[in-house]
Amino acid sequence: MIYKHLFLTAILFLGTFVNGHTGNYTKSGNTVTVNVESPGERGAKTVRLQVIGDKIVRVEATPETSFPEKQSLIVVPQKANTRFTVTQQGDDITVSTRQVRAVVSSRTGHVAFYDADGRLLLGETARDGKTFRPFTVPERETGTGTLTDGQRNGWTWHMQFDSPADEAFYGLGQHQAEELNMKGRNEELFQYNTKVSVPMVLSNRGYGLLWDSYSYCRFGNPDDYMQLHRAFRLYDRDGQPGSLTGTYTDKNGRVIVRGEDSIYFEHAVPEVNPLHKQDLGIYALPKGFNLDGAHVTYEGYIEAPADGDYHFLLYYAGYMTVYADGREVVPERWRTAWNPNAWKFRCPLKAGRRTPIRIEWRPDGGVSYCGLRVATPRTAEEQGRLSIWSEMNRYMDYYFIAGPSMDEIVSGYRTLTGKASVYPKWTLGYWQSRERYKSSDEVEKTMEEFRRRHIPVDNIVQDWNYWKLDSWGDHTFEPSRYPNPQAMLDSVHAMHGRFMISVWPKFYDTVDNYKELDAKGWMYGQAIKDDIHDWLGFRGSFYDAYDAGARRMFWRQMDENLYSKYNYGIDSWWMDASEPNVRDCTPMWYRKALCGPTALGSSTEFFNAYSIVNADAIYNGQRSVRPNTRVFLLTRSGFAGEQRYSTATWSGDIGTRWEDMRSQMTAGLNYSISGLPFWGMDQGGFSVENRYVAAQKIFDKSGLESEDLKEWRELQTRWNQFGCFIPLYRAHGQWPLREPWNIAPDNHPAYKTIVWYDRLRYHMMPYMYSMAGWVHFSDYTMMRPLVMDFNGDDRVLDIKDQWMFGPSLMACPVGYYKMRSREVYLPKQCGWYDLYTGKYLDGGRTITASAPYERMPVFVPEGAILPFGPAMEWSDEKPAELINLYVYAGRDGSFRLYEDEGTNYNYEKGRYATIDITYDDNAHTITVGRRKGSFDGMLKNRRFNVVLVSKDNARKLDLDSPQGTMVNYTGKEVKVKIGSPL
CATH class of the missing domain: 3.20.20.80 (Glycosidases)
Incomplete structure (x- = not known):
């Protein structure tokens, strides 16, 4: 029987490489093309599956009968050598690899994906799973106000998939609304200062989607946000229908009151073709009104047409606060006048009920912008779907990447879009x-x-x-x-x-x-x-x-x-x-x-x-x-595949506010999990509030530390602590100056703390540079949302202000002024140690962690191996001849030390070295494995000072001379007992 089974399997695999037409599909090489029998009015007439690998299947779909030629900007050429089988049962055509099955209905074009055990990973919605509308590029983009010569240039497409209530979504790049789990949320995907859009989404259910589209896209609700008068019945502050009441008071006390049926003052209107005025809705602020120093209020009532959780988009420059139904739904936010920001919030509304609304706006400069729009209502089921809309493409083109771990999904993304360099x-x-x-x-x-x-x-x-x-x-x-x-x-x-x-x-x-x-x-x-x-x-x-x-x-x-x-x-x-x-x-x-x-x-x-x-x-x-x-490139924008060009991204000209600092945490996490490994920010924020500028000027004149200057220095301190635990550690911004001695005097806790974390960063160089090697060789992610390492613990699905920086450090920054403790969730999969004190804490619970001015909470999981190098003032000042190797008992652990020449591409020729270090918790034994590889200038002999931290032996972090077990290493395997079982 076993020989018969092998024979049949061989026949099936042989079919992979034979072209031909069978039933309702055509197979050619690694592609299977299905001609859809009943696509519907806006559906796909042709669906094509391309097997990229055991875990990656490309899906192409078009309302036409053939696909135009396309050369991808993001996907690199792939080797088509994966074995797969094709079977048909009724209308369903199944393409199977060893890891994933893709099923296409020849009748409707519906696509679904299953793992090797038959578990549904992702399936299109039964109705309108993918739809197309013709798109013609208007010549108005060049200012003529007319369309092209009747030529259809492409298709607007929308794809949506069913999603269970407990699913979570991540990725989409870097956005500024302090959102991590994107399930049930909306995001507009375009590039702008502080906003980086990447067409990649990952699920905690073991898959990711990369769509090969370069146009403006929307995640979630496919419709554009609406003006208020299109979504609601509006009433002014006196209850009269038709508009909200806008009250404009300038700094001289002049008052203008007028009705506003929409709050949409979001653009600098270009002085070009008047035909375009309709695109702007002709929404203009009162003519001749001086915004500088003014106060503006919009107030009245909104009446919703149906019960629902309404998704609002606030656009703001200057100071803005929003109240709805008597509560503050958007606490005061600020952005500099020339660089507005968008903020999203949700508000439950009842049909037919007049809900009071009030918007307080203090413009910060003579030119400023504001807006408030709302998404079209969707049912909870619709809002919870995985929904992607793309404005213009030659056809629909996406890649399904199976996990099951998120690291494997990221690896699939980099298989498609290119390896990251060793930076x-x-x-x-x-x-x-x-x-x-x-x-x-x-x-x-x-x-x-x-x-x-x-x-x-x-x-x-x-x-x-x-x-x-x-x-x-x-x-x-x-x-x-x-x-x-x-x-x-x-x-x-x-x-x-x-x-x-x-x-x-x-x-x-x-x-x-x-x-x-x-x-x-x-x-x-x-x-x-x-x-x-x-x-x-x-x-x-x-x-x-x-x-x-x-x-x-x-x-x-x-x-x-x-x-x-x-x-x-x-x-x-x-x-x-x-x-x-x-x-x-x-x-x-x-x-x-x-x-x-x-x-x-x-x-x-x-x-x-x-x-x-x-x-x-x-x-x-x-x-x-x-x-x-x-x-090495640092760019203010980013896109899928950019990692192959040794490119990192920073988050643009962000504001210097606590809420801006918090927003960078989720911005960096979703950017990193999107597959792009190197990210940073303007540490301390870029655009500075006038109160901080004034406070610094007062200090420079009189030496007085005002309350605003105290807050400024604490903000800079907390932001520098945060910056120590992300891939790029970079201070930048407008005046006041950001050098440590310009932030605060030498004896100030701000100066001392910033310098302490800077020095800690250099002690971590062996740890961080090893991760840089893993990024290239193992498709690793340095800045890791907790779901990457602790998926299965539902409490980590939307933790916005904690992450793993590599395998051994959980960073927990402090994001509020004068906060001296904060809640920290310790994932349940392991026990945890306080980095600074070595104190052990059980996992699976929320603790109140101490957070004095001088320190932000950082925790280390059981089984971690954390290498600290020598004190240095620049990255290659001295080799790490002595590494203090902190080992945290409780579980087995491993760490791969990576080293190369640091600034050249000899690693591409195999000139690098790795040392595998393992810890056996039962035996309390550390093994420093045989060195593999070599490079010019490599240390042939070195020392590892092994410091064991355990439940019964808390060890404070000592970066200079910790007591431990010294291991002399010559490149051969060394096994050392470092303690007795507890």
Whole structure:
């Protein structure tokens, strides 16, 4: 019987590689195409499955009878060598690998996915599981106000899948609404300053979806948010129907009262074609009203047409608070006037009941924005589905990735989109930045002060406007402020620093680089046509990074003016405004007009992918010049696949408020789990409230620490604690200055604490750089939502302010002013230790953790192995000849130490070393395994000082000279008893 079984199996597998038509499907290579018999009015006529691997199946669908050619920007070429079988039973066609089954109905086109045991992982809704509408790109994107010549350019599609109530969703990139579990929530997916959209979602039920779409998308509700008068019956404050009451009071006491049927003052209206006024709804603030110093109130009643939990979208600049039904539903929030933010909230409403609403707005500047819209109501079942809408595509195209662990899903994503590089070692150190260093003298003196104070630092960042004011895009230093750039770079390097420089894909139309690109048709022309000037008063635009020739020219201009010109003294690139952000605060249609048309097609179709093609330009450009020097890019936007270009993302020009700090926690977690491993933020926030600016000026004059300055310093302290436990550790922002000594004097707890965590970061270098190696070789994720490691504990599904930084550290930042303790949930799968005291705590419970000014809570799981290296002032100051190896008893544990040369690509040639370290809890034995591999400069002999921490033997964290068991290591396996069983 066994031979018969093997024979039949072989026949089935052989069928994988035989092309042909069987029943209702056609098989060709690794694809199976189904012609749908009854697709419905808006359904798919053709569905195609492509087997990528045992756990990955691509699904393509179209309302046409064939698929157009497509070259993906995010998915790299795949090897089609996975064995699979195809069977048909009735209408159902099943494609099976060893790990997953995809089932397509030949009658309806319905698609469902099962694991190898037959458990349903994901299935389309029975009705309207996938729908299509024709989409024609309007020429209004170029300002003409007419449509193209009747040509359909693509399809708007919507796919939705059933989802059980206990499912949780993560990913989608980086957003600012302090949301982690996206189940039942809505998110608009587009790129903007502080917002990074990635077409990837992961489920706690063992799968992920990556959709290959570059256009504007929506997760959750597929409909656009509505103006208030379209969703509700409105009443003013006196109960009269038709509008809310808007009361505008300027700083001189002048009052204007008028009815407002919508709160939609969200855009700087472009002074172009009046036909576009309809796109804006002609919502304008009172003419001639001075917002600076004003107070605005919108109040009255809203009456819902049906019972429901209504999803609101608040858009705000300045200070804003919202009250509904007598309660504060949005506590005061602030954003600087030129960079508004969106915040989401939900409010239960009853049909036919007048619910009082009041919006308090204090604009913060002469130009400001506000808005309040609401999503179309959906039933709880509809809102809970996995729903994705995409504005324009040539067809529907997505990849189903089976788990079962989230690490395996992320690995599948990187199989599709490309391996992450091993990022340069120095990038894990401390970065100092500000907006902005204005001369080479400031750069050099700042580095000198770090070294004089023995504060660790690796990277200093030159932000924008080092060029002559009217010469944006010429990539040159203004001689009066930077008289000898080469000497500046040499000085930074002589102090063992690295230098990062800001380069925008933006050019004023007067510079030679613009003219060279424009002569080839590689500059976006709408901003020039409309005579748009930036905040400095000059006119310019962005280059078309979708053109391969433009990318090569862009890099050549950078190389000739910056990289090769200064003997490769620039170590990394800060790619700002890579959304691209041609102009702030414009409506979506006008943003598209300003960003295209692209070389590949309309900006509608390619709206979200600019940053990845721009990253391609720099990564491949630099490697063409110096192929063995690691590239590193920091970009303000990001997209699926960008990790293969050694690119990290930061969260943009965020505000300096406690709520902004909290929002970065969920922003970084969902960005990281989306598959992109390196993320950071402007530590301390970028845009500063006026009260903090005033407080710093008072201190500089009188030495008085006002209440606002106390809060500022505590905010900076807590934010620096937070920053120690994410992939990139970088301080940046507008004035007041962000160097530790400029935040507070040497004897202040803020200064002492910031420096302590900076030094801790460098002690963690062996731990962090090992993770950087795992990111490349094992598709690891450094900043990990708790669900990645503790899935199965329902209490971790939506914990927004705790995460694992690698396998051994659970970071629990403090996100509120004057908070000196906080609640921490300890997942149930293991016991936990306090990092600082070594005290043991049982898991599966919520504790009140001490959080003095000087420390944020950090916990270590049982079985953790945590390597601490020597004190250092820069990342490669000295080799880790002695590693203090903290081992936390209670479970078996393991750790793989990774090392290489730190700044080159020799690891791609196999020149790196790993040491596997394991801990046997029953025997209390540590095994330092045989070293595998080698590289130039490798330590052949070293010491491990093993420090055992257990329930009965709490050990305080000692970073300098802890007492332990010394292991002399020569590269051969060493096994050491480090204690007796408890």
